[in-house]
Structures are given as C-alpha cells and as structure tokens.
C-alpha cells in the first residue's frame with residue numbers, strides 16, 4: 001500500500017515549498033529528511049550553547065521577498081508563525097583607511113554615504129538602482145516560471161521599459177560594470193563585495209545583472225531575516241504540511257529509488273525501510289547522489305552527461321559564536337550585516353584563489369552577521385549570535401581532508417580581521433564557538449555537494465534551461481514519476497522558493513490539477529503560465 005500520493009525526498013525550503021503547494025491542493029504528502037531536523041540550508045540550530053539560535057547556513061531571505069509565494073501570500077505562512085524583520089542599517093562596509101559605506105533603508109541616506117567620496121558615484125548608485133527597478137519584473141517573471149512554461153528571459157525583458165538593453169548587460173561581467181561606472185575605490189569595493197554575494201565571480205561573463213541586482217534587492221527589502229531564525233521558514237512550511245494531513249519523517253536518509261516498470265514508485269532509506277507513493281516522487285537529493293540511486297540504464301544519456309559535467313562553484317566556511325557583544329564599528333554603528341571587501345581588487349582575487357585551491361588569509365573577504373541586534377529572541381538577554389562567513393575553496397591544493405586541521409586557524413584569522421574594524425571583537429566576548437569548514441557544510445547537508453552553497457555553480461552553462469542538465473530543466477527527470485527541485489534546478493540557489501514553486505506548477509499540472517488549486521483564493525497568482 002502507498003504511504004501517500006506524493007513522496008518528497010529531502011526537506012530543504014524548496015522541497016517543502018513544493019510539498020506545501022501540493023498539500024494545499026489536496027494531495028497527501030510524506031516528506032523524508034536525512035537529518036534530525038528539517039530545513040537544510042535554512043535551518044536554525046543551537047550550535048554553541050542551549051538558547052543561542054544560530055543560522056547554520058543562510059540568514060538573509062532577501063530574494064524570497066519578490067517571490068509570488070510571499071508577495072501574493074499564496075501559502076499564508078504568517079498563519080504558521082513566519083514574520084520578517086527588516087534591519088536598518090541594512091549593511092555596513094568598513095574600509096581599511098578608517099572610512100566606510102553604510103546602506104540604509106532610506107535610499108537618500110545611502111546615496112549620501114556614496115556622496116562622501118564622490119558626487120558622481122552617488123548619482124550612479126541611484127541611477128543604477130532606478131535602472132534595475134524597471135527591469136526587475138522581467139527577471140522575476142522568468143525566475144518564477146518553470147523553464148519552457150512561459151516566455152524566455154529575453155522575451156520577459158522585452159516587456160519591460162528598456163528591456164532590450166538588458167540582453168547585453170546580462171552577458172557582461174559585473175566587475176567591468178562596477179569599475180566603469182564607479183570612480184572612487186571605496187564605492188568600487190562596496191559594489192564589488194555586493195556583486196559577490198551570490199558567490200559568483202564578478203569578473204565572469206554573464207554576471208552583469210549582479211552589479212545591479214544585489215544592491216537593488218537589499219536596498220528595497222533590507223538584509224531581511226525571519227524572526228526566530230532562518231528555520232522559521234521551513235518550520236512554517238512543515239506546520240502547514242502537517243496541518244493539511246501531510247507527514248514529515250526526519251532521520252530518514254534516502255538510499256535508493258524503487259522502480260517498477262521503469263517508473264519511480266517509492267524510495268528505500270538507509271535502514272532498509274521502504275516508502276511508497278501512488279502518484280509521484282519529488283527529489284531534492286543532489287543530482288550527483290541521485291544518479292547513483294537507480295541503475296545507469298534508467299537515466300537518459302543527456303541527463304547522465306549533464307550530471308557528470310556538473311561544477312560546484314565557490315564555497316564558504318562559517319564560524320558561529322555565542323558572544324556577549326555585537327560588532328560595533330566606527331561611529332558606534334552596530335549593524336546586523338557587515339562585510340570586509342578591503343578593495344574591489346581583493347574581492348576579485350577570490351575567484352583566482354579558489355581556482356588554485358589556495359587558502360587566502362590576508363585581508364579575508366568576509367560577510368558578518370549578527371541577527372540578535374534586531375531579533376533578541378535568538379539569544380538570552382543582551383547576548384548575541386555572531387556568524388563570520390569566509391569564502392574559501394573546498395578543494396584545497398593540499399587535500400580537502402586538510403580542512404579539519406586548518407579550520408581553526410582560518411576562523412582565527414577571520415575573527416582577528418573583523419576585530420581590526422570592530423575593536424570590541426576580541427576573544428573575551430566569545431562564550432562558545434562552532435566552526436564549519438566547506439567540508440563540514442557538506443557533512444551537515446549532503447546537498448552542499450563539494451561545499452557548494454547553491455547545489456552547484458550558477459554559471460551561465462548551469463543556468464536556465466541548462467540547470468541541472470540540458471533538456472531536463474522542467475523538473476521532470478528521465479525516470480517517469482520522478483521529479484526534481486532544489487538549488488540544482490531553475491532558478492538555482494539562495495532562499496528564493498523559486499525551484500520549489502516552479503516544481504509545484506509542473507507537478508500539479510501533471511497530476512491533473514493546477515497551482516491555482518493551492519493558492520489562497522483571495523490572493524490569485526499574478527503570473528500567467530502556459
């Protein structure tokens with residue numbers, strides 16, 4: 001007998017989003033998660049001391065704010081406890097000469113920060129954000145439409161003012177756009193660091209949009225975080241699924257697919273237990289692992305080839321601290337988010353060091369997050385959770401296993417580097433720490449294959465119709481009844497709900513239903529699909 005109509009393998013936010021739409025449309029779903037809690041890279045864990053809630057991976061839910069799931073309140077996640085906090089200041093970038101640039105929610109205030117160094121750069125910042133604001137609906141429409149189910153990206157851009165220009169801009173490198181448009185080294189450092197924030201090398205062709213989009217998203221939505229931690233999102237989704245009759249099983253690592261007559265009818269987990277589905281199976285298992293879960297002849301060559309050539313992309317390491325203080329920078333500013341680019345040129349070196357497998361501890365490029373400055377529910381009174389994220393290669397020239405030995409010295413260098421800008425960051429404010437190298441991030445979540453924070457590089461050759469493999473971007477797989485979502489599918493990584501919602505659109509149609517059956521009737525979707 002089937003356990004449910006739809007089985008979902010893995011419980012990151014994307015697969016939970018799909019499961020939530022399916023559950024709301026009336027399908028019974030069972031979700032199987034390998035770890036002992038749901039959420040994947042959107043989990044919040046007590047990594048240091050009980051009562052200190054650390055975001056193990058993601059903290060910002062900025063991209064998600066433009067998803068129809070949130071803008072249309074399609075799943076009514078507020079009813080399940082999801083609430084967002086928009087920090088002000090948004091982010092502070094201290095610079096080595098004692099200066100700095102702060103982004104504030106009020107664009108006039110941010111523009112004034114650029115104007116301290118260059119009136120031209122201040123005007124450029126405003127103009128670039130206005131420019132992107134006009135094009136953003138085109139990009140959003142494309143992101144939240146399954147590949148092949150609506151207009152192409154070029155067609156989406158055709159519908160926005162000045163849209164054709166973006167065909168060329170997006171083929172360019174973000175680094176060139178930053179260097180051409182900003183004259184002062186401080187503005188360049190700020191904008192280059194921002195462009196790196198989805199972990200794509202800004203000097204790579206095809207990243208042109210990122211010179212605009214990252215600053216635009218944060219200026220519009222702030223470094224927005226869920227109250228209580230990143231895990232508030234999967235927890236709200238989990239509650240919704242259970243509320244609609246679904247089941248979630250944790251500690252259930254899927255080991256293989258059960259195929260009958262070439263069709264996927266269920267999965268077998270590590271313990272040998274089997275779970276069956278009468279209608280469909282949805283996987284968010286990394287494609288590099290999924291491919292080994294069924295006999296080779298069941299996959300088509302185009303899929304197998306695509307998976308074989310898959311690249312991981314830039315990786316990160318994260319050090320988590322329970323502290324008695326939050327980082328305070330010159331001028332007494334205590335932001336949730338800060339970063340240390342040092343210079344635009346230093347940011348650009350990240351990709352070169354990554355290619356060579358070199359640890360770069362000189363002036364490390366950091367992203368620093370201290371959510372407790374806006375959300376005191378995450379730690380005991382007056383205390384803080386601090387996360388220092390560095391960009392370092394998973395594959396070290398000295399061998400990936402070296403990470404276990406090296407991570408403490410990397411974390412120490414990063415911590416000391418932050419202390420140069422925020423003098424109150426000293427060892428005596430640390431009550432406990434938890435260090436996660438790129439290798440640890442993969443151990444924590446198998447979907448972080450080779451330390452990849454987005455399931456895999458978001459390069460042009462792994463985007464759109466090529467994600468996860470040419471011809472297989474529609475969330476279906478070569479095995480009948482088996483679907484795929486998650487960061488390895490369009491529109492890729494980050495906390496966006498895009499892959500999850502797009503997979504729901506495809507699955508619901510294949511199951512004889514429609515996404516409209518899942519959407520709160522008072523909030524009909526504003527997007528149209530074939």
Ligand SMILES: Cc1cc2nc3c(=O)[nH]c(=O)nc-3n(C[C@H](O)[C@H](O)[C@H](O)COP(=O)(O)OP(=O)(O)OC[C@H]3O[C@@H](n4cnc5c(N)ncnc54)[C@H](O)[C@@H]3O)c2cc1C
Pocket residue numbers: 009010011012013014015032033034035038039040041042056057058059060061062063252253254255284285286316317318389441444445446447448452453454455485486487488492493494495496499
């Ligand atoms: C350190 C770090 C910081 C980040 N910061 C941000 C940020 O601030 N903002 C942002 O937007 N993005 C950020 N990201 C990226 C973002 O978190 C991810 O791209 C996104 O959460 C991926 O979501 P997902 O649902 O596709 O997959 P995941 O969250 O990776 O979930 C996949 C799930 O599948 C489970 N699974 C895997 N294999 C199996 C199996 N065989 N059986 C059962 N279950 C299995 C995993 O345990 C996991 O729970 C960050 C990533 C990292 C690593």
